Amino acid sequence: MNSIWNYWRKLNIKSTELIGVAVGAFIYSMTYNYLLLPSHLGEGGAMGITALLYYAFGVPSYLSNLLINAVLIVIGYKLFEKKTTYLTIWAIAWMTVFLKIPVFYTYHTHELIVPTLLAGALTGISIGLIFRFNGTIAGDTIIGKILNYFFGISLGTGSLIFDLFIVVPFIMIIGFTNTVLTVIYLYVYSVFTNQFLANIGAKKAVLVVSPKYRQIAVTISKELNQEMTIFNGTGYYSDADQHMLYMIAGPRRVTKLVPIIESEDKNALIVIENIRSARGLDMRRIL
Known part of the structure; x- marks a missing residue:
């Protein structure tokens, strides 16, 4: 048994x-x-x-x-x-x-x-x-x-x-x-x-590219307690370093995320995609 x-x-x-x-x-x-x-x-x-x-x-x-x-x-x-x-x-x-x-x-x-x-x-x-x-x-x-x-x-x-x-x-x-x-x-x-x-219960992936990424991350974390990951990248044409924020959130959370991001940097690039599945043994630690 x-x-x-x-x-x-x-x-x-x-x-x-x-x-x-x-x-x-x-x-x-x-x-x-x-x-x-x-x-x-x-x-x-x-x-x-x-x-x-x-x-x-x-x-x-x-x-x-x-x-x-x-x-x-x-x-x-x-x-x-x-x-x-x-x-x-x-x-x-x-x-x-x-x-x-x-x-x-x-x-x-x-x-x-x-x-x-x-x-x-x-x-x-x-x-x-x-x-x-x-x-x-x-x-x-x-x-x-x-x-x-x-x-x-x-x-x-x-x-x-x-x-x-x-x-x-x-x-x-x-x-x-x-x-x-x-x-x-x-x-x-x-x-x-x-x-x-x-x-219902859907998840969305939010990618943010902004030179003010650190400030955006701090505000989002403080106001929404949202987990996120910071990626380091390089622009192809500019050859300059770029920092990106990656988050997984529900539709309601996304409606709150976008105004916060735009309030910190109105020129930030925000990409939102629907995702079919988000799994992990420790999603909070990963993100």
């Missing part, structure tokens, strides 16, 4: 990650049960296969989703970090539970664009939430990883290929109109996922 506990601690899985992934799985499952299925819309990835089996043969969604993703996780186990793998298993487990909950209210409308857009927004938020807390829902993510590993296809392109491959058969089951709406749903869902990840 101690060895299992120690191994779990080494993965450094936080309670906030477990809760965040579970909440994302709940939103996704409820969207699937209360919006997608009643509106006779399709899906991409493993849930798309699940929807196909449900529409064609009445196979319970919770069961087929569990079995399909279990196979995919076994196949793609070595392609993910162990932490991501276990959080993915955690997400699939909760999706199985939530998908099995009976539907208490069936939503029907003749304006199918409404549930299409609403489902796309909620799915995007739920997937963004799961990704934000280092999990996935397997499915097209694992297929994308496999295609990237064996054929060099980018993760996004590989996932899209798999999604389109799954969506095409829906034409014969739910009709052309609902299949088109499914494609719209997938697009809206991808947009909301990207926006969620870009704005």
Whole structure:
């Protein structure tokens, strides 16, 4: 038991990650049960296969989703970090539970664009939430990883290929109109996922080049307690020494950083970039 506990601690899985992934799985499952299925819309990835089996043969969604993703996780186990793998298993487990909950209210409308857009927004938020807390829902993510590993296809392109491959058969089951709406749903869902990840918990890299770098660093550290690194460089044309400040901060912090920098040196060069990930055993010491 101690060895299992120690191994779990080494993965450094936080309670906030477990809760965040579970909440994302709940939103996704409820969207699937209360919006997608009643509106006779399709899906991409493993849930798309699940929807196909449900529409064609009445196979319970919770069961087929569990079995399909279990196979995919076994196949793609070595392609993910162990932490991501276990959080993915955690997400699939909760999706199985939530998908099995009976539907208490069936939503029907003749304006199918409404549930299409609403489902796309909620799915995007739920997937963004799961990704934000280092999990996935397997499915097209694992297929994308496999295609990237064996054929060099980018993760996004590989996932899209798999999604389109799954969506095409829906034409014969739910009709052309609902299949088109499914494609719209997938697009809206991808947009909301990207926006969620870009704005919630995102990080930005801030690079500052200024002869007053020391004064800027002191003010930023004093007012915001912001960690930063000083780089030494040389201008190519001037052949003069240049000093640069490098910082990683959230969007809200950046809105405070820029005015401070400009107040110290209005001519300072400020470069701000979005970053996908920032990791380190001791980020405060490094920066």
